Amino acid sequence: MALPVESPAERLAPPAPGPLVPEPYRVAASRSETEDTVTLSLAPLQDPLLAPRPGQFNMLTAFGVGEVAISVSGGPDSDGTIEHTVHSVGPVSRALCNSPVGSVVGVRGPFGTDWGVGDLAGRDVMVVAGGIGLAPLRTAVIQLAGASASGGARRFDLLVGARTPDQVVFADEIRRWREQGTNVQVTVDAAAPGWDGPVGVVTTLLDKVPFDPKSTVALVCGPEVMIRFTARGLVDLGLPPENIRVSLERNMQCGVGLCGHCQLGPLLICRDGPVFTYAGVVADLLLQREL
Ligand SMILES: Cc1cc2nc3c(=O)[nH]c(=O)nc-3n(C[C@H](O)[C@H](O)[C@H](O)COP(=O)(O)OP(=O)(O)OC[C@H]3O[C@@H](n4cnc5c(N)ncnc54)[C@H](O)[C@@H]3O)c2cc1C
Missing domain, CATH: 3.40.50.80 (Nucleotide-binding domain of ferredoxin-NADP reductase (FNR) module)
Structure with a gap:
């Protein structure tokens, strides 16, 4: 049986994103909840991820610093914007809290069970x-x-x-x-x-x-x-x-x-x-x- 032949374009195409690949989201807004807690509104730069159910979490990447689990605290809006509320306790959560409006963070998910x-x-x-x-x-x-x-x-x-x-x-x-x-x-x-x-x-x-x-x-x-x-x-x-x-x-x-x-x-x-x-x-x- 003949094997399917990949075209040169297919050979060069990046692998399909999977659950371990963060998707780029733009910080559309940042709101201080308390002295050390910030709610970030994150808008997808590409197709939005699946709509999270209440209680599920995403893995958020502060590029160059690391990745942490953060629950979804709002959304999604009609354009796929979601909210995450982050308490600054260590290097990654601090970097996320300090992410300026317009900057890009990575998001993968949604993961886990929900409140039902x-x-x-x-x-x-x-x-x-x-x-x-x-x-x-x-x-x-x-x-x-x-x-x-x-x-x-x-x-x-x-x-x-x-x-x-x-x-x-x-x-x-x-x-x-x-x-x-x-x-x-x-x-x-x-x-x-x-x-x-x-x-x-x-x-x-x-x-x-x-x-x-x-x-x-x-x-x-x-x-x-x-x-x-x-x-x-x-x-x-x-x-x-x-x-x-x-x-x-x-x-x-x-x-x-x-x-x-x-x-x-x-x-x-x-x-x-x-x-x-x-x-x-x-x-x-x-x-x-x-x-
Ligand atoms: C399913 C899930 C959902 C989560 N949802 C949220 C969320 O919505 N918002 C949010 O802010 N965090 C949430 N967290 C917690 C968040 O993932 C951690 O606070 C984060 O991983 C800390 O990473 P860091 O690199 O900033 O700090 P690290 O470098 O990991 O820790 C630095 C210091 O902070 C301490 N520390 C770590 N985590 C906490 C904590 N939670 N509280 C107090 N001190 C801590 C450590 O003991 C250490 O001393 C969630 C965690 C899980 C597993």
Whole structure:
């Protein structure tokens, strides 16, 4: 049988981009959320990547510095523009936060599991976020706040914890969600002049929401210690573990289940998560303090 013959043009063509090849996106806007957290609007320079589902993440490249996993915090718009909210903690996240408008970053994804907002119709939903943990929840919150504002009988509560008042991300949107009718409670670990809201960790808000454990689903994201205490607090208040969804983070490199850097027990966070049901092996792993 004759083998297909490649034309010279085909021989010279670059390989088709795969999940490990970043696509160029232009920084269309950059908005400071807090002193060290920035939301970047990224517009595709070529065909946009697949539309991310709420809770999924992309791998973002700051060229010449490195690549990190960052959840999608907004979009996509009709032109494929997406938003990512980045907390500056190290070299790559700092470079991304400092990327000027007009510069180009690399994006590959979207990867991972999502919050499953589609199957929350008719359920009561409680979202609990700690610090930058509101970023991976933001697209879900926008959908849920919109659905409850448009007359759905469903109960939707948003509980937010931050270290200090100036560490609350998306403060303007929190005001808008409240105006739309969402019950948004914000607490801070340490107050500052002008703060007249609650003081204490976010778990202190849990028993202030009269939720029905039979019909409520909770979505939880934040530092791991906060996830652990929140999930346990919700279970203590009667919520079945199967009704609690958590988003976990680990050092992530390939994003597609090849390298094993994000292994957690039998799980790979990039392939099996980042959003997990807080039951079975995930609950067991989170309860082991050394993890
Ligand atoms: C699925 C997934 C989704 C994520 N989504 C987001 C997101 O939406 N926004 C976001 O800002 N980050 C997000 N992260 C975390 C982000 O990937 C890391 O913060 C990033 O890899 C740090 O890289 P770096 O090179 O800047 O810092 P590194 O050089 O890796 O770390 C520098 C220092 O910061 C510390 N550090 C690292 N990560 C954190 C952290 N998360 N918090 C506090 N200190 C840290 C390290 O211990 C080290 O001391 C996500 C991670 C995963 C796995």
